[in-house]
Amino acid sequence: MQTEFSKLEEFLISLQKSWKEVTKVIDMAKERMKRQYDKRQNPQGLKEGDDIWLEAKNIHLNRPLKKLDQK
Numbered sequence: 001m002q003t004e005f006s007k008l009e010e011f012l013i014s015l016q017k018s019w020k021e022v023t024k025v026i027d028m029a030k031e032r033m034k035r036q037y038d039k040r041q042n043p044q045g046l047k048e049g050d051d052i053w054l055e056a057k058n059i060h061l062n063r064p065l066k067k068l069d070q071k
Helices: 001-040
Strands: none
Touching: none
């Protein structure tokens, strides 16, 4: 009986170690993926509140002509 419990305890301990190791690796992978994603998100170094110019090429408003639009 005693050996069965000790084997079970050893198995549970090894399972807990494996689970901690797996969660650690998953967290590292998430961090790496986040860094790669963030590299492509803000290539010009813009931050909130910066003024920028927009092209009006593909902006469609409810105005019939561009010269009748508000300035």
